[in-house]
Amino acid sequence: MYFHYWALFDGHAGSGAAVFASKFLHLHIEEQLQGVLEILQKPSLQPPTCMGEENSLHIHPSGGSSQLAPRFFMEKKVKQESLVIGAIENAFKEMDKHIGREKNVYVISGGCTALAVVCLLGKLFVANAGDSRAIILRSGEIIPMSSAFTPESERQRLQCLAYMQPHLLGNEFTHLEFPRTVCKKEVGKRILYRDYSMKGWAYKTVQEEDLKFPLVFGEGKKARVMATIGVTRGFGDHDLKVHGTDISIKPFLTSCPEVKVYNLEQVEHGADDVMVLGTDGLWDVLSNQEVSEAVTSFLANCDPDDHHRYTMAAQDLVMKARGVLSDRGWRIANDRLGSGDDISVYIIPLMCGNKPPQPR
Structure with missing residues (x-):
């Protein structure tokens, strides 16, 4: 079983945590998914409440399952989708613990927000811890796939x-x-x-x-x-204290992501249907609507067979958010101030998202 993975890590007070997370988060996700791999490989099987009880279930040709001898009057049913969400949530938690351990050996400066997308079982699992953002652009529709976690929202x-x-x-x-x-x-x-x-x-x-x-x-x-x-969610910041005091801020921060799911198999996607991932440097100056119009317009003027069109569209977005340098600083459309923050963008095509990746 394979999964596709994309992630953005926006660092603050140094790049250490962001670089570290970029090298290890996907490994933690893989490790967590390995723990439920056998269950995920059997879509007709409802996840057992207790591991080891799989043999007590009948798998019917219709795709349903029933217990031979139910021991409880009521038992909550859990979907396979929830196992993937749980695996991602645990992976984020383990990633933050990993940074906490390794900072005692290596210099891992600052902290970072994290926005990760896992494509598995014909679905996109979008996990966000911080103020980066993900949206889906589909046939002119804008579908938000994340929420910003800030001191105000939390x-x-x-x-x-x-x-x-x-x-x-x-x-x-x-x-x-x-x-x-x-x-x-x-x-x-x-x-x-x-x-x-x-x-x-x-x-x-x-x-x-x-x-x-x-x-x-x-x-x-x-x-x-x-x-x-x-920011209130992300990785790192284990040693962050209020200036001039010994008050630790880490207890108020959490690595727990919000995970939203998008089913790729429910809709037939075209070549211009995409998911846009961006750090807050993009969204501080461009609205969802402005991003949608920019991406849609750019892709419409590209050769549909050009595999670089999505990369070029992402680069175009970054330039639109940064703007043009003038005697009054960086300026974008309508003479607004351009983004002075770091800007990272992914544009991910959805039309082939429900096709299983081929082994290399």
């Missing part, structure tokens, strides 16, 4: 963790969110706030405890956890 998870384990705040931060930092003269007054259980806002009476700096503060690209880091 505010409630971060606040809940801080509420449950207040020692992680080091007596320097408050888990509550305020529209701005609270002044000492406002003690006793009522101020807007949000707690971990709230999506809306309410008023509370300001106490001395509220004068501490908020765990999550800022908006958009300026949002930070503990006034330090702007």
Whole structure:
């Protein structure tokens, strides 16, 4: 059984974690998939609840299965697709542990976000931990395949963790969110706030405890956890601490990815149907719609038989996001400021995605 794999790793505070993950994540995914390989090779077999019980199942010609002697009145049914998702999730966790171990021997600087795609069993499994993005462009339709994980989008998870384990705040931060930092003269007054259980806002009476700096503060690209880091998922950052303190930020960061699945076999794809993967340097300046229009227009002007057309389309996207250097800096369409961040892009054709790869 073969799988195809693509991944983007966007490093921060050094390239060490990104380079390390680029060399090992696919190996961790392979190792995790090996553990369920026999089950994945039998699509008509429902995954057994307990390994070793496979022989207690009948495989019917119709593709169904039933237990000879069910021992439990209710038992949750698990799809094979879920085994692949679980394998990828565990691989991300093991990758982060791997970096944590190896940093004691080698210099592995900083951390990185991770966006990985596994093509297996006629499906695309898109795993994202960070603020990179994946979209599918299909016959003029834009299908989002990832969510961005930032201090803002993960505010409630971060606040809940801080509420449950207040020692992680080091007596320097408050888990509550305020529209701005609270002044000492406002003690006793009522101020807007949000707690971990709230999506809306309410008023509370300001106490001395509220004068501490908020765990999550800022908006958009300026949002930070503990006034330090702007991403909440990925690999590395094991030694990251709040400046001038011994407060570790790693407990608030997670390597757990969100995995979304796209079934390649449900739709017949054309030569211009693609998946676009990009780091935040692309999406900071170009919307999904702008990317869709740029890719669609570029591919329409290419020879359909040119195997380099997707690579060239990716290069064109990078140039559109970077822009042209002028006396006022890098500028893109409509005289907007171009991206000053690193930009990495994949454009993956979908028309052959459901064909099993041939052994070399």
